[in-house]
Amino acid sequence: MIRGVKGSLLAAVSLAFAGCAATGASSGTDTKSASDEPAAVAAKPVKFNKDPYPSTYKGYPTRLTVVKGVTIFDGEGGRIDNGSIVMSSGKVDRVGGSDMELPTDADVIDGTGKYLTPGVIDIHSHLGDYPSPSVDAHSDGNEATGPITAEVWSEHSVWPQDPGFTRALTNGGITTLEILPGSANLMGGRSVVLKNVPSRTVQGMKFPGAPYGLKMACGENPKRVYGAKGRMPSTRMGNMAVDRQTWAKAAAYKKKLDEGKAVDRDLAMETLAGVLSGEILVQNHCYRADEMAQVIDMSHEFGYKVSAFHHAVEAYKIADLLKKEGICAAMWADWWGFKMEAYDAVPENIALMYKEGACTIVHSDDANQIQRLNQEAAKALAAGRRMGMQISDEQAWTWLGINPARAIGLADKIGSLKPGKMADVVLWNGNPFSVYTRPEKVWIDGALMFDAKDPKRRPVTDFELGQPGEGDVK
Amino acid sequence: MIRAFLLSAAALAALPAAAQDVAIVNAKLVIGDGSAPIEGGSVIIRGGKVFAAGDGVAVPAGMERIDAQGKWVTPGIVAAFSRVGLTEVDAVSGTNDRSAGRSRFSAGLDIAPALNPMGSPVAVNRAAGITRAIVAPESSSNLFAGQGAVVDLADDMDMVTKPRALQFVAFGEAGSAKAGGSRAATFLLFREQLLAARSFARNPATLAEWGNDAMIQRADAEALVRVIDGTTPLFVRVDRAADILNVIKLKGEFPALKLVLVGVTEGWLVAREIAAAKAPVLVSPLSDLPDSFERLGATQSNAGRLKAAGVDVSVGVFDDDDAHKMGYTTQYAGNLVGLARVPGASGLTWDQAFASISSAPARAVGLEGSIGSLRPGRVGDVVIWDNDPLELGSRPTGVWIDGKAQSLTTRQDRLRDRYATPAEGALPKAYDR
Numbered sequence: 001m002i003r004g005v006k007g008s009l010l011a012a013v014s015l016a017f018a019g020c021a022a023t024g025a026s027s028g029t030d031t032k033s034a035s036d037e038p039a040a041v042a043a044k045p046v047k048f049n050k051d052p053y054p055s056t057y058k059g060y061p062t063r064l065t066v067v068k069g070v071t072i073f074d075g076e077g078g079r080i081d082n083g084s085i086v087m088s089s090g091k092v093d094r095v096g097g098s099d100m101e102l103p104t105d106a107d108v109i110d111g112t113g114k115y116l117t118p119g120v121i122d123i124h125s126h127l128g129d130y131p132s133p134s135v136d137a138h139s140d141g142n143e144a145t146g147p148i149t150a151e152v153w154s155e156h157s158v159w160p161q162d163p164g165f166t167r168a169l170t171n172g173g174i175t176t177l178e179i180l181p182g183s184a185n186l187m188g189g190r191s192v193v194l195k196n197v198p199s200r201t202v203q204g205m206k207f208p209g210a211p212y213g214l215k216m217a218c219g220e221n222p223k224r225v226y227g228a229k230g231r232m233p234s235t236r237m238g239n240m241a242v243d244r245q246t247w248a249k250a251a252a253y254k255k256k257l258d259e260g261k262a263v264d265r266d267l268a269m270e271t272l273a274g275v276l277s278g279e280i281l282v283q284n285h286c287y288r289a290d291e292m293a294q295v296i297d298m299s300h301e302f303g304y305k306v307s308a309f310h311h312a313v314e315a316y317k318i319a320d321l322l323k324k325e326g327i328c329a330a331m332w333a334d335w336w337g338f339k340m341e342a343y344d345a346v347p348e349n350i351a352l353m354y355k356e357g358a359c360t361i362v363h364s365d366d367a368n369q370i371q372r373l374n375q376e377a378a379k380a381l382a383a384g385r386r387m388g389m390q391i392s393d394e395q396a397w398t399w400l401g402i403n404p405a406r407a408i409g410l411a412d413k414i415g416s417l418k419p420g421k422m423a424d425v426v427l428w429n430g431n432p433f434s435v436y437t438r439p440e441k442v443w444i445d446g447a448l449m450f451d452a453k454d455p456k457r458r459p460v461t462d463f464e465l466g467q468p469g470e471g472d473v474k
Numbered sequence: 475m476i477r478a479f480l481l482s483a484a485a486l487a488a489l490p491a492a493a494q495d496v497a498i499v500n501a502k503l504v505i506g507d508g509s510a511p512i513e514g515g516s517v518i519i520r521g522g523k524v525f526a527a528g529d530g531v532a533v534p535a536g537m538e539r540i541d542a543q544g545k546w547v548t549p550g551i552v553a554a555f556s557r558v559g560l561t562e563v564d565a566v567s568g569t570n571d572r573s574a575g576r577s578r579f580s581a582g583l584d585i586a587p588a589l590n591p592m593g594s595p596v597a598v599n600r601a602a603g604i605t606r607a608i609v610a611p612e613s614s615s616n617l618f619a620g621q622g623a624v625v626d627l628a629d630d631m632d633m634v635t636k637p638r639a640l641q642f643v644a645f646g647e648a649g650s651a652k653a654g655g656s657r658a659a660t661f662l663l664f665r666e667q668l669l670a671a672r673s674f675a676r677n678p679a680t681l682a683e684w685g686n687d688a689m690i691q692r693a694d695a696e697a698l699v700r701v702i703d704g705t706t707p708l709f710v711r712v713d714r715a716a717d718i719l720n721v722i723k724l725k726g727e728f729p730a731l732k733l734v735l736v737g738v739t740e741g742w743l744v745a746r747e748i749a750a751a752k753a754p755v756l757v758s759p760l761s762d763l764p765d766s767f768e769r770l771g772a773t774q775s776n777a778g779r780l781k782a783a784g785v786d787v788s789v790g791v792f793d794d795d796d797a798h799k800m801g802y803t804t805q806y807a808g809n810l811v812g813l814a815r816v817p818g819a820s821g822l823t824w825d826q827a828f829a830s831i832s833s834a835p836a837r838a839v840g841l842e843g844s845i846g847s848l849r850p851g852r853v854g855d856v857v858i859w860d861n862d863p864l865e866l867g868s869r870p871t872g873v874w875i876d877g878k879a880q881s882l883t884t885r886q887d888r889l890r891d892r893y894a895t896p897a898e899g900a901l902p903k904a905y906d907r
Contacts, residue, residue, distance in 0.1 A: 132763040163764055171762070171774075220565075316889075320896045336886070337595060337798040339565035346890045356896065367763055368794070375805065375866055382867020387890070429815060435808035435866045438816050453817050464764065468715070468743060468771035473819040474762040 048265060050274075053155060055206035057195055059090050060447035066102050067427060070111025075118040075401025075416030079394035085116060087423040090446035095417045114440065115431055117397055118417050119175025119196075119424030121404040122168070122370050123283070123330055124310050124363035128179055128194075128202070129154055131162030132367065133463075142182035143189065147226050147233060148246050150214060151267035152189035154181045158202040164367040166459045167474055169196050170450045171371040173426035173439040176207060178408050180310075183217035183285040184225045186233070186243050190271055191215050191283060193408055197444055198459045211409040213307070214275050216243075217285040218295055219341050240294060247302040250276060281307035281409055287341035289317035296325055308407040310363060313345040319356035328359035328407040332369075333376040333383075350377075350399065351384025354391060361407060362399045373400055378433035393433055422446075493522040493877035497533040498540045498856060501547035504863075506832035506847035508825050517547060519854035522877035527848040540872070542858055548828065549848045550605025550855035550875065551804060551863075554756045554790030554835035555709070555736055557797040558599055558607045559589040559625055559633060564797065569593075572797075575614035581667070581701070582693030583620025584638055585611050591633040594885045595798050600627040601882045602801030603863065603870045605855040606635060606845050608835055610642040610709060617652050617663050618643050621697055621706065624839055626855070628875040635853075639839055640734070641701045644711040645721055646768050661720065668728060671698035704730035707840060709756075714768035715740040722751045734838050736792075738780070740771040745783035754786040754838035758793045759806050777810055777830070778820025788834040789827070807831045808864030827864060853877075 065087045072083040072095060084100050086093040094100065102108075129141035140157035143149040158179055168174035174196050181188035193210035194202070218239055227234030233242050250272030256263050257273055274280035282299070286292045286309045299306050308328035309315065313336070315322060315329040322329055331353070336345035346352075354360040362377045364370035381396040405415025414422050423446035430437035442450040451457035460471050496519050503515025505527060517527040518537070533539055562569035571588035589609070590596070599607070606626050613619035619642040624635040643649070645660055653659035666689050673680045674695040681688055681695065690698070700706040708731055712721050718741060725731050733753040735741070741748055741755055748755060759777040764770045781787045789810065791802045807827040814821030822830065836846025845853050854877030861868040873880040892906050899906070 132765045133767055133769075134765050135767075167762060316893050317896060319893075334799065334801070335795070336598075337561075337563055338795060340563055343563055344889055346886045346893075348890045352890070352893065352896075367765070368760065371760075371762070372809075375809075378866040379805075382869075385867075386869065387894070433866065434812075435805060435864060436812035436815065438812055455818065464770075467764070468740065469773055472771075472773050473775055473816065474773050 048270070053153075053203060053206075055208040056201070056203045057197065057199070057206055057208060059445035060197070060449070062087070062090050062423075062446035063448075064088050064103060064106040065109065065443070065446070066106040067109045067111045067116055068102065069098070070114050070116045070427070071431075072417065073115065073117045073394040073397040073401075074418070075397055076418070077395045077398050079392070083116070085417060085425065087425065087443065087446045090423055092417050092419055092421050092423050092425075094419050109427070109441070111427060113430070115428040115437075116417075117173070117426050117428065117432060118401050118415055119426055119442065119444065120173045120373050120400045121176045121408075121415060122174055122364050122373060123178040123308065123361060123404045123408050124365045125168075125177040125179055125370055126182065126365070127164040127168065127177065127367060127370070128158030128160065128162045129181065130367075131159045132164050142184040144182075144184040144225055147186045147222055147242055148268065149181075149185050149189050150187040150246075150269075150271045152181060153192065154179050154189060154215070155192035155202050155206065157181075158192065158194070158205075160199050160202050160205060161462045163461045163464055164370070165196055166198065166461060167367075168370045169442055170439065170452075170458060170474065172373055173428070173432075173442050174370055174373070175424035175426070175442065175444050176410070176414055177370070178213065178283070180213070180215045180283060183215070183221045186217060186222045186239055187246065187268075187272075188215040188217060190280070193410070195444055197449060198461065207410070211279060211281055212271075212274065213281045213283045213408065214271055215283055215285070216295075218291045219285070219287055220339060221285070236291070240298065243298060244301070246272070247298070251302060275304045276302065278305070281407070283308055283310055283407075285310045287311050287313045289314035292318060293321060296321070296327070307409075308359075308361065311342075311365070313342050313349060315358075316346060316349045316352040317344075319353050319358050322353070323356050323358035326359070328361050328403060329353050330361040330363035330404070330407065332365070333362065333379040347379065347383040348387055350380035351387065351389055351391065354384065354395075354399070355389050359403050359406060360399050361404045363404075374432040374437070375435060378435075381433060393431070396433070493854070494538060494879065495520045496538045496540060496874070496877070498542050498547055498858065499533060500544060501542035501858070502544060503527060503529075503848070504546065504548040504828055505849060506549040506829060507849060508829035508833070510825055511546070513544075515547070517848050517856060519856060519874060519877045522854050524848050524850055524852045524854055526850055540858075545871070546859040546861070546863055548857050548859065548863055549832050549846060549852070550857050550873065551603050551800075551831050552835040552846050553599070553604050553607035553800040553803055554788040554831070554838070555792045555796065556607045556609055556790070556800055557612065558595050558604075558627065558800055559591065559593060559609055560585060560611070561797045562590070562593045562595065573612035573614035573619065579620075579691055580616035580694050581618035581620060581641060581697040582691060583611060585609060585620065586623050586634050586637040589623070589625060589633045591628075591631055596627050596633075597629070597881070597884045598798065598886060599800040600629070600873060600875075600880060601870065601884050602804075603857045603859070603873065604800045604803065605857070605873065605875050606836075607800065608640065608839050610640060613642065613644045613648065613652065615652060617649060617660065617667070618694065618698070622709070624841060624845070626875050628878060629881050635845065636841065638697070638700070638706060639841075640707045640709045641697060642709045642711070646711065646713050646717050647766060648711065657717065664724070665727070667694070668698055668702055671695040672702055675699040675702075702728055702730060704732045707732040707734050707838070709734045709736050711736045713737045713739040713766075715743040715771065717768065718744050719747055722747060722753065725751065732840070739769040739776065741785070742773065742776045742779035743771055745780050745785060748780065749784040754788065754834070755780060756788045756790050756835065756838060758791065759789050759810055761793055774809070774813055775820040778813065778822055781822060781826060782820060786834060786837065787830055788838050789830040790835070803831050804864050804868070805866060808866070811864060824864065
């Protein structure tokens with residue numbers, strides 16, 4: 001997680017930045033404004049392209065495929081023993097028990113002793129923006145030149161040749177990730193949702209139709225970064241003041257848009273207006289319970305919704321409030337102590353959120369841990385069970401399945417193995433909550449993108465070509 | 475239920491810890507030396523040390539007897555390379571004694587007085603089954619970081635098992651940044667400082683003669699003399715294959731050096747040479763990203779390939795949170811067992827994996843005879859686990875250090891219990907404890 005940074009201060013800074021990102025995704029086509037309300041007065045409605053960097057991802061060739069005799073966690077809390085799945089034309093065709101009728105012309109994989117899950121979703125990643133090798137020339141995750149940079153889009157920093165993407169695929173079964181700007185800024189910019197496929201361009205990875213997100217951050221990072229530069233914010237009250245002033249400006253901008261009045265293009269305001277109209281989802285880095293409560297009030301003050309608090313190490317202190325507000329928490333299993341706002345972390349955080357009935361997510365924020373989010377979930381699950389909670393394996397898989405899909409607005413497309421959903425599927429060589437288990441095959445939109453038994457289905461990035469260990473197991 | 479458990483744990487913790495003679499019987503017993511677990515095994519701790527362990531061990535009459543009910547019983551885990559005890563909150567500088575960037579001293583620094591046995595990371599790591607740790611300072615502005623220690627994680631004020639147990643130095647990119655900007659400068663500075671130390675050893679007056687031109691301070695020279703003569707193992711952070719070979723070559727000029735290679739990300743490319751040099755290695759085994767140009771060959775198969783080549787491999791948690799999350803040690807070792815099932819990959823057997831986090835790091839730091847296994851005469855560091863210790867979520871149910879039963883309650887447990895139900899009752903949470 002520290003990515004080779006040795007000095008503790010540097011490590012803390014890097015962690016701090018790592019701790020936050022924003023999400024964004026483009027949706028829709030050209031429309032007249034951020035609102036669907038007709039402009040009553042304006043003769044010429046404002047038009048701008050909401051999807052100027054469109055996804056070119058199409059999905060790779062598929063075969064009619066059956067996995068049978070396998071234990072299935074469906075991602076919504078369901079489990080099928082001795083189950084089967086049919087994948088057809090990139091979609092989940094059907095999922096059922098041993099009595100389900102199977103096509104006769106399919107590739108059939110015997111899943112005996114193995115487990116099948118939806119592809120893992122990580123809603124907090126900086127892959128591509130802080131790629132490997134982590135040299136200065138690649139440090140593209142924080143536009144730390146001002147506390148409000150809602151105008152930047154993380155996709156414009158993503159280097160698709162980051163070897164981290166392929167590691168996340170082959171070791172972690174990651175099929176979808178949200179790439180966030182860092183957490184130096186109060187409003188760090190838009191996030192982007194990617195399919196975890198190798199591509200020449202980021203457009204070739206972009207998840208078609210995914211909503212954009214806005215990365216926000218509260219707490220230590222923004223006030224430290226800008227306080228050190230002798231400018232606002234240097235305190236937590238400064239954080240809130242700059243945020244509120246910005247939201248007030250955004251509300252005025254949106255009002256003009258809604259009224260069809262002419263406005264100068266303002267990329268930051270366009271993003272914030274998108275948040276206020278509900279098209280863009282707020283992904284808010286925040287550690288402390290009291291600060292999350294402040295952010296919630298701020299969202300009420302200006303009329304937007306926080307989709308998920310990220311890191312949320314004190315979510316357990318306000319799990320009731322988060323449930324009431326319908327806000328997800330995306331959390332680590334056991335990170336703690338690296339900075340003051342992470343001091344009260346407890347290993348039961350994730351399980352306590354789940355017990356409260358709140359939307360519970362396991363995230364990585366880390367190029368290494370993204371390769372074993374299943375293991376992080378397993379640790380959190382074990383901590384809950386030690387407290388006496390009855391949580392099944394299949395229920396815990398919602399933390400990697402439907403819940404992260406919900407937080408990025410894609411619950412209708414991914415996150416569970418339901419007929420008609422994208423066939424993003426992992427076949428594990430054992431129970432994925434065991435330390436001894438690894439992905440055996442990974443499909444994205446029904447295309448086999450990794451096969452542990454076939455070195456030709458092991459992607460090698462441009463960066464690794466011709467280098468020591470090219471094409472090696474990693 | 476939870477409350478009742480906590481109260482009893484708190485009551486236990488209040489008792490003064492004293493070495494107690496105890497026999498743990500009916501265990502799935504792991505010795506830690508690479509041998510297979512023994513079903514129905516027993517371990518007898520007497521006078522704070524392992525008296526006997528194995529099957530068919532007779533329990534002396536009158537000795538306290540604990541029935542492990544078939545559960546796993548192992549030596550305590552030895553964290554191979556850590557900063558536990560040196561920091562409470564990394565980003566709060568007053569609590570952070572990892573490095574001394576503005577000190578005029580380097581190799582002479584001794585971390586022993588910086589250790590805080592009452593820090594919460596000690597308790598949290600102990601509750602994860604870590605009983606000993608090799609603790610090294612971080613290098614900052616100087617080439618040599620200073621002298622690390624071997625420590626125990628017991629709930630008492632005496633943390634140091636062996637002070638000045640190692641000297642730490644970083645080569646590669648980190649070393650060149652400190653030495654003046656190139657690897658050439660690193661090797662020259664290293665050599666000149668050792669030669670200066672040697673001159674000092676032969677004639678202490680030389681330092682005074684050199685005056686302000688001295689390459690080295692007296693305290694640093696004294697520490698380096700112990701490195702040159704092999705008294706203090708030299709832990710060298712090095713990752714690039716070519717750098718590893720050049721570090722091994724240092725033994726040509728300084729033949730008594732006891733090299734321990736740390737990191738060794740590209741070690742598998744030069745595994746035979748490392749084995750021939752008989753240099754133990756400490757690896758962070760899941761590092762598989764080319765996150766710098768000195769780690770292009772990174773792969774999780776590194777540990778398995780090194781082991782297969784005959785290298786003495788220890789598994790540690792570094793390049794990660796090396797003060798707070800030593801509990802990852804068992805998880806990382808378990809991953810290597812899982813890796814052995816992946817086509818084309820190299821991992822470890824379970825027995826090898828456990829040895830890599832117990833007896834192997836003890837051997838690397840020269841303490842194989844006293845810590846890291848349940849062979850007779852070793853310290854009485856014993857853990858009873860609720861499940862396979864390398865499996866995710868397994869936790870100790872009992873920990874003994876030097877034969878003393880340890881508290882497993884942490885500050886995190888207290889927070890968890892306070893907020894088991896987040897809504898406040900009649901009074902604020904501050905009254906709930």
